[in-house]
Amino acid sequence: MSDTNEHKLDPQKWVERYGDYLFSYAIGRVNDSGKAEDLVQETFLAALKARDRFRGASTERTWLTSILKRKIIDTYRKKYTSRESSFGEHDGTVFDGDFYRDEEPFKGHWLEGMGPNSHSFLPEGELELEELMKFINLCIENLPAPLAAAFIMRMIDEEDSDTICKELGITPSNLWVMLHRARLRMRECLEKKWLS
Amino acid sequence: MANGPVYRMMVFMSKRMIACDEASFLISLREDRKLDFRRWWQLKMHLLTCHLCRKYARQVGELEHSMEVYRDGCTHESCTHHLSHEAGSRIDKELSRELNAK
Numbered sequence: 345m346s347d348t349n350e351h352k353l354d355p356q357k358w359v360e361r362y363g364d365y366l367f368s369y370a371i372g373r374v375n376d377s378g379k380a381e382d383l384v385q386e387t388f389l390a391a392l393k394a395r396d397r398f399r400g401a402s403t404e405r406t407w408l409t410s411i412l413k414r415k416i417i418d419t420y421r422k423k424y425t426s427r428e429s430s431f432g433e434h435d436g437t438v439f440d441g442d443f444y445r446d447e448e449p450f451k452g453h454w455l456e457g458m459g460p461n462s463h464s465f466l467p468e469g470e471l472e473l474e475e476l477m478k479f480i481n482l483c484i485e486n487l488p489a490p491l492a493a494a495f496i497m498r499m500i501d502e503e504d505s506d507t508i509c510k511e512l513g514i515t516p517s518n519l520w521v522m523l524h525r526a527r528l529r530m531r532e533c534l535e536k537k538w539l540s
Numbered sequence: 541m542a543n544g545p546v547y548r549m550m551v552f553m554s555k556r557m558i559a560c561d562e563a564s565f566l567i568s569l570r571e572d573r574k575l576d577f578r579r580w581w582q583l584k585m586h587l588l589t590c591h592l593c594r595k596y597a598r599q600v601g602e603l604e605h606s607m608e609v610y611r612d613g614c615t616h617e618s619c620t621h622h623l624s625h626e627a628g629s630r631i632d633k634e635l636s637r638e639l640n641a642k
Contacts (some may be wrong), residue, residue, distance in 0.1 A: 350642075353626065354633070355635055355639055358635065359623070359628050359630075359635065360633045363623040363628050364620055364621065364623050365620075367621055367623040368617050368620050368621040371621050377624075381623065381624075381627040381631070382623075384623065384627075384631060385627075385630070385631045385634055388631060388634075388635055389634065389635070389638060392635065392639065393638075403569055425610070433575070434608050440561075441562070443564075444559075444560065444561040449547055451559060452548075452558075452559025452560055452561040453559055453560050453561075454560050454561065454592050459560070459592040459593075459595070459596060460592060460595035460596045460598075460599050462595065462596075463598050463599075464598065464599070464602060465602060466602055466606070466620050467601050473609065476606055476609060476610065480606060480607070483624070485567060498572070499604075499607040500607065500610070500611060500640050501609075502611070504574075512555070516574075520565075520568070520569050520572060520573075521542070521565075523568055523571075523572060524564070524565045524568035524569065527568045527571075527603060528564065528568075528602055530603055531599045531600060532565050534603070534606070535599070
């Protein structure tokens with residue numbers, strides 16, 4: 345029985361057929377080519393071990409991608425739990441001292457320079473895809489690891505909040521706060537990138 | 541100034557209205573879920589009076605849009621990354637070693 349499955353899978357051709365695709369997928373999410381290469385390799389090896397479980401219900405590529413996706417989520421989770429995180433276990437408030445003033449009567453107002461400077465951070469005219477990708481990658485890299493994990497799962501993988509909470513072991517209100525903090529930083533970072 | 545009418549008015553208002561920290565949180569939250577009426581109204585009122593948060597709201601919209609472009613972008617040839625030759629053959633080698641070990 346597993347013979348028929350192995351006929352459908354063709355491990356000798358994997359690197360040639362799916363190497364670039366999986367590598368691109370990984371690099372858009374981990375932003376480090378060495379790490380992305382490792383993830384692709386781990387994916388293929390894990391797939392090889394699990395090939396008896398391939399039922400042919402999906403294409404080879406979809407199946408491999410789903411394995412890669414698990415691996416990527418694992419790296420987020422590792423990053424997330426290895427950090428004594430002040431973001432995951434946030435201090436009970438949603439507010440972030442880096443961005444808002446703390447003294448009455450201006451408590452909660454934007455700190456000078458931390459709010460938006462203009463209506464738009466995007467440049468006028470045609471949006472340069474390559475530039476946009478580059479800046480987004482750089483800004484994601486600047487996010488604290490737990491925020492990056494939540495942001496990537498939500499905005500790039502478009503996972504629903506239940507899934508993200510389960511994967512990262514957090515509550516929904518934790519997640520909303522993390523996404524808020526990630527957006528604060530992404531917006532600020534992108535605006536600065538385009539101004540400079 | 542510290543006890544003047546402007547100060548007292550701001551303290552009074554700050555008890556009823558939300559400040560930018562909360563408003564920006566709600567701006568983010570409404571991307572992920574529907575706001576209840578009270579929060580929706582509080583945000584609405586805040587945005588009426590705060591030009592910084594209006595800018596912020598617009599930029600968060602742009603961020604959502606940019607991420608959409610980013611997601612779609614990765615299906616185009618232009619942003620395909622290529623696995624380096626060395627990495628490719630290294631992985632190939634690992635794979636065939638595993639295959640032969642079976």
